[in-house]
Amino acid sequence: MDKQKFTLDEIPINGSGIIIDMQMDGILRKKLIDMGLVRGTKFKVDGRAPLGDPIKINLRGYYLTIRKNDAKKIIVEKNG
Amino acid sequence: MDKTFTVALIGNPNSGKTSLFNILTGSRQHVGNWPGVTVERKEGIARYENKSIRIIDLPGIYSLNASSDDEVIAVNYILQEKPDIVVNVIDSSNIERNLYLTLQLLEMNTKIIIALNMADEAEKKRIIIDRNKLANLLSVPVMATVATKSGGIKELLKTALDMERITRIPLRFDYGKTANGKLCEIADLLCKTTSIEPEASFLFAVKLLEDDRYAKDLVLKQRADIGKSVEAAKSQIKEEFGFDPEIYFADKRYEYIESLIRECVQKETASTKDLTERIDRIVTNKWLGIPVFFLIMFLLYQITMGFGNDFLGSYVEAAVSLLAEHVSGLLENAHPLLRSFVIDAMIGGVGSVLVFVPLMFTMYFLISLLEDSGYMARAVYVMDKLMNAVGLHGKTAVAMIVGSGCNVAGIMSTRTLDTKKDRMIGILISPFISCSARLPVYALFAGAFFGSKKVGIFPASGLVVFSLYLLGFIVAVAVGRILSKTVFRQEKSYFIMELPPYRVPTLRSLFIHMWEKTESFIRKAGTVIFGIVVLIWALSVFPIGVEPGSAGSILGRLGSLIAPILTPAGFGSWEATVALIVGIGAKEAVVATFGMVYGTGQGLLTNVLVQYFTPLSAYAFMVMTLLYSPCAATVGVIKKETDSLKWALFSIGYSLIIGWGAAVIVYQVGKVLGL
Numbered sequence: 047m048d049k050q051k052f053t054l055d056e057i058p059i060n061g062s063g064i065i066i067d068m069q070m071d072g073i074l075r076k077k078l079i080d081m082g083l084v085r086g087t088k089f090k091v092d093g094r095a096p097l098g099d100p101i102k103i104n105l106r107g108y109y110l111t112i113r114k115n116d117a118k119k120i121i122v123e124k125n126g
Numbered sequence: 127m128d129k130t131f132t133v134a135l136i137g138n139p140n141s142g143k144t145s146l147f148n149i150l151t152g153s154r155q156h157v158g159n160w161p162g163v164t165v166e167r168k169e170g171i172a173r174y175e176n177k178s179i180r181i182i183d184l185p186g187i188y189s190l191n192a193s194s195d196d197e198v199i200a201v202n203y204i205l206q207e208k209p210d211i212v213v214n215v216i217d218s219s220n221i222e223r224n225l226y227l228t229l230q231l232l233e234m235n236t237k238i239i240i241a242l243n244m245a246d247e248a249e250k251k252r253i254i255i256d257r258n259k260l261a262n263l264l265s266v267p268v269m270a271t272v273a274t275k276s277g278g279i280k281e282l283l284k285t286a287l288d289m290e291r292i293t294r295i296p297l298r299f300d301y302g303k304t305a306n307g308k309l310c311e312i313a314d315l316l317c318k319t320t321s322i323e324p325e326a327s328f329l330f331a332v333k334l335l336e337d338d339r340y341a342k343d344l345v346l347k348q349r350a351d352i353g354k355s356v357e358a359a360k361s362q363i364k365e366e367f368g369f370d371p372e373i374y375f376a377d378k379r380y381e382y383i384e385s386l387i388r389e390c391v392q393k394e395t396a397s398t399k400d401l402t403e404r405i406d407r408i409v410t411n412k413w414l415g416i417p418v419f420f421l422i423m424f425l426l427y428q429i430t431m432g433f434g435n436d437f438l439g440s441y442v443e444a445a446v447s448l449l450a451e452h453v454s455g456l457l458e459n460a461h462p463l464l465r466s467f468v469i470d471a472m473i474g475g476v477g478s479v480l481v482f483v484p485l486m487f488t489m490y491f492l493i494s495l496l497e498d499s500g501y502m503a504r505a506v507y508v509m510d511k512l513m514n515a516v517g518l519h520g521k522t523a524v525a526m527i528v529g530s531g532c533n534v535a536g537i538m539s540t541r542t543l544d545t546k547k548d549r550m551i552g553i554l555i556s557p558f559i560s561c562s563a564r565l566p567v568y569a570l571f572a573g574a575f576f577g578s579k580k581v582g583i584f585p586a587s588g589l590v591v592f593s594l595y596l597l598g599f600i601v602a603v604a605v606g607r608i609l610s611k612t613v614f615r616q617e618k619s620y621f622i623m624e625l626p627p628y629r630v631p632t633l634r635s636l637f638i639h640m641w642e643k644t645e646s647f648i649r650k651a652g653t654v655i656f657g658i659v660v661l662i663w664a665l666s667v668f669p670i671g672v673e674p675g676s677a678g679s680i681l682g683r684l685g686s687l688i689a690p691i692l693t694p695a696g697f698g699s700w701e702a703t704v705a706l707i708v709g710i711g712a713k714e715a716v717v718a719t720f721g722m723v724y725g726t727g728q729g730l731l732t733n734v735l736v737q738y739f740t741p742l743s744a745y746a747f748m749v750m751t752l753l754y755s756p757c758a759a760t761v762g763v764i765k766k767e768t769d770s771l772k773w774a775l776f777s778i779g780y781s782l783i784i785g786w787g788a789a790v791i792v793y794q795v796g797k798v799l800g801l
């Protein structure tokens with residue numbers, strides 16, 4: 047399996063991967079950590095809102111929605 | 127027991143805390159299937175074997191780091207008020223993320239019971255949790271509950287009472303050797319030099335390294351020099367592991383949670399697409415998502431007007447006219463003042479408001495359906511981009527849906543917004559959303575002027591009302607845009623939200639909502655509206671000698687004084703003026719005033735209105751009613767939530783200008799067009 051680094055917003059719908067790094071700080075990072083996004087977390091991109099933003103991802107057994115702009119700051123590794 | 131034994135419910139948003147609270151205390155607090163329903167602290171009393179237990183319901187939190195105002199309420203409560211027992215309510219079907227908060231609670235110096243709620247859903251999803259093992263590993267009792275069906279409630283209360291005399295040692299979570307060493311050092315320092323209790327010192331050390339605002343405020347105020355040790359520890363951890371303590375600690379906690387899950391939770395991976403996914407494929411579909419949102423709002427108003435008002439309402443209306451006839455027969459020989467009071471004020475004024483009870487409960491029934499099914503969170507998700515494009519946060523959509531019931535509730539819901547900017551804008555634009563108290567005014571006018579017409583299968587009155595909702599929405603968005611470009615320009619915002627699974631609304635909660643709101647509408651009619659009506663009535667029969675309710679009465683003279691300002695909008699009569707002024711107190715009073723000054727009771731009111739308004743001036747009047755000044759209750763809540771009288775006055779001032787301007791434009795443009 048070939049693994050490459052992307053930002054979260056670049057993963058297509060139904061694509062999956064693992065969180066590598068969060069390039070942000072402050073409240074947003076705290077919030078994301080509290081909701082289960084840490085290094086090594088597996089996720090799957092489940093869909094996008096009608097206008098392409100926010101993005102809906104599935105992680106730790108639930109659905110989380112996040113804006114594209116914020117997703118750009120999350121570095122991930124893509125599966126497959 | 128000296129003070130009442132207190133149990134606080136703490137857990138992630140939407141985990142079922144309020145449902146549990148309602149069952150425990152027999153209360154009827156608002157429940158809904160979206161994160162952020164509860165934004166205030168609520169108290170109630172539970173009884174178990176003739177002992178009383180005080181139960182506290184709080185807003186949901188994902189961790190002990192609070193950012194939005196509702197979260198601050200919950201976090202401050204547990205950190206400062208020290209309940210005897212914390213019941214950590216966990217959504218069993220989503221246990222992994224829920225346990226993150228649990229670990230933080232376990233680090234605290236409080237007795238804890240874990241309630242694995244939604245046990246029924248976990249079972250359905252074939253998630254099997256070994257409660258005994260979890261209880262052993264975490265050293266706290268673990269119970270299973272089903273809050274919607276009262277499952278496990280007795281056992282929960284019993285366990286809570288049994289724990290009264292035991293003590294619990296806070297969890298010393300193992301963050302690794304280096305980190306633990308540093309944490310102990312700082313904890314020691316805290317014990318020796320500050321007022322923090324020894325049991326809480328380790329937790330405070332953790333919080334300080336995580337840059338927690340609350341801990342920093344508390345500690346550094348006492349001993350600024352501790353800040354230096356904290357910074358040193360932080361950089362040492364960063365050097366050794368390559369990450370801030372904040373990230374490093376979170377990693378460690380999730381690592382541990384994953385190991386707990388491996389040991390205690392069995393999950394059969396279901397391959398079939400579940401209901402939630404299937405519904406979402408339509409409701410959040412690329413092409414359908416936004417049309418579906420507006421279709422739902424459209425149907426909300428069509429059904430409210432068509433079924434609630436025109437169909438159900440007609441029965442109540444008939445009953446009120448019958449009553450009016452009967453009573454007026456009885457009072458034929460009574461003193462004219464008494465007659466006027468009963469017929470004009472009681473039946474004409476209060477009665478004309480009560481006619482709208484069926485409209486109210488239809489509307490609230492439908493809003494409850496949206497809240498309980500899980501659509502609310504989807505509305506936010508679907509609308510965020512559109513809203514964001516004009517400078518609003520997606521969660522403002524909640525304020526717009528909840529606010530179409532009552533603006534006060536809409537404003538309260540903005541507590542979940544994280545940034546001050548989004549919150550302030552949400553509060554200030556909420557009053558433009560057409561609330562259910564304005565519906566009687568629309569129903570009355572639309573019924574009188576567009577009544578019997580139909581457009582396709584839809585009653586024209588419903589379309590008129592929906593056009594007003596849209597107008598309110600557009601004005602709200604436009605004002606929001608202006609505010610975000612001017613007053614609140616610099617501030618940034620972000621958006622993170624959980625989408626809960628769809629749930630079948632329970633009849634119990636639908637009826638609770640409907641009844642609560644309808645009851646409060648009736649109560650308001652009997653108190654506030656009645657009071658206003660009596661006052662207005664008194665002003666309309668004095669000075670003695672004038673014909674009751676005529677232009678010569680005090681009321682008529684007052685109205686005539688201001689009426690000229692409203693003439694360009696097409697409704698410069700003293701009656702309309704008085705109705706609008708009174709409406710600032712409560713919007714329902716607009717209808718009550720007309721009912722009274724036109725002295726007829728509901729049945730004939732529509733006929734009388736036709737003499738005073740044209741369809742165009744009627745529409746302009748509805749626009750005015752929609753936009754001009756928030757009602758007194760809304761102004762009060764704006765003041766409370768913004769903590770500023772200035773903003774409350776501002777909201778009255780600018781909406782008066784906008785309302786008047788819009789009504790004048792509608793009327794003048796309509797006249798030019800020959801309407």
Ligand SMILES: Nc1nc2c(ncn2[C@@H]2O[C@H](COP(=O)(O)OP(=O)(O)OP(=O)(O)O)[C@@H](O)[C@H]2O)c(=O)[nH]1
Nearest residue numbers: 140141142143144145158162163164186244272273
């Ligand atoms: N199936 C099932 N549904 C439940 C259970 N408990 C609560 N619910 C549903 O879950 C949703 C959320 O319930 P609430 O009681 O409002 O949750 P909350 O924790 O108070 O939520 P916030 O106030 O937003 O933090 C509602 O739709 C409830 O009907 C349960 O044990 N089983």
Ligand SMILES: [Mg+2]
Nearest residue numbers: 143144163164
């Ligand atoms: Mg709640």
